[in-house]
Amino acid sequence: MRIVLLGAPGSGKGTQGEKLVARFGIPKVSTGDALRAAVNEGTALGKRAKVAMDAGELVANEIVIGIVDERLQQPDARKGFILDGFPRNTAQAETLDGMLQRMGSGGITHALHLHVNDEEIVSRLLERAKIEGRADDKEDVIRNRIAVYNAETAPLIAYYKAQGVAHTVDGMGSLEEIFERLAAVLTA
Ligand code: AP5
Ligand code: MG
Numbered sequence: 001m002r003i004v005l006l007g008a009p010g011s012g013k014g015t016q017g018e019k020l021v022a023r024f025g026i027p028k029v030s031t032g033d034a035l036r037a038a039v040n041e042g043t044a045l046g047k048r049a050k051v052a053m054d055a056g057e058l059v060a061n062e063i064v065i066g067i068v069d070e071r072l073q074q075p076d077a078r079k080g081f082i083l084d085g086f087p088r089n090t091a092q093a094e095t096l097d098g099m100l101q102r103m104g105s106g107g108i109t110h111a112l113h114l115h116v117n118d119e120e121i122v123s124r125l126l127e128r129a130k131i132e133g134r135a136d137d138k139e140d141v142i143r144n145r146i147a148v149y150n151a152e153t154a155p156l157i158a159y160y161k162a163q164g165v166a167h168t169v170d171g172m173g174s175l176e177e178i179f180e181r182l183a184a185v186l187t188a
Contacts, residue, residue: 001109006113009142031067113157
């Protein structure tokens with residue numbers, strides 16, 4: 001399985017992605033986690049990324065594509081993978097398709113779209129802000145992340161629909177309920 005998790009900020013990509021790793025035994029690649037690690041390490045790449053991340057804007061395509069390309073070359077990704085937060089625009093999706101073709105693996109098998117309404121997103125992320133203090137979990141930045149998602153990333157649902165691999169799953173409810181909905185799609 002070569003899975004893409006699509007969904008607005010706070011829709012549960014990271015949370016459900018971890019549960020899918022545990023159930024299906026394939027690695028998860030999160031560009032957001034990789035970028036936050038680079039920011040914490042203070043690398044040149046991290047410094048470049050931080051400006052965009054703090055504003056809720058997308059980081060440059062070449063940076064995130066480099067992260068994913070390197071990670072998918074690792075041997076453990078050969079049996080499949082879960083991408084969390086990548087691709088985020090059409091250019092990234094097309095580059096990913098090209099990458100998979102060059103690697104000789106098939107294309108994306110499932111693009112799972114977690115659907116959650118905006119008020120729930122804002123409330124989840126403001127709750128997380130109290131606990132984790134992520135720099136981009138501030139209400140104005142959250143609203144911008146939602147707008148960027150709607151403009152840049154939501155069109156990928158149609159992109160993957162055209163490939164016959166898109167599935168929209170209700171992302172509201174308990175973690176277990178949502179996980180079972182995703183697992184049902186993957187085992188269908
Ligand atoms: P990224 O790290 O990908 O953040 P995001 O898309 O904004 O999403 P989140 O991580 O906030 O939410 P999530 O969907 O993972 O939900 P989670 O499971 O955590 O990206 C951050 C930034 O990096 C971007 O803005 C951009 O700048 C840059 N970036 C990353 N990838 C990029 C790319 N490809 N191209 C360009 N730039 C890129 O859940 C959220 C919260 O809700 C948690 O506290 C969780 O505990 C809680 N929760 C989860 N499920 C439920 C539930 N069912 N009920 C109640 N609470 C729940
Ligand atoms: Mg996440």
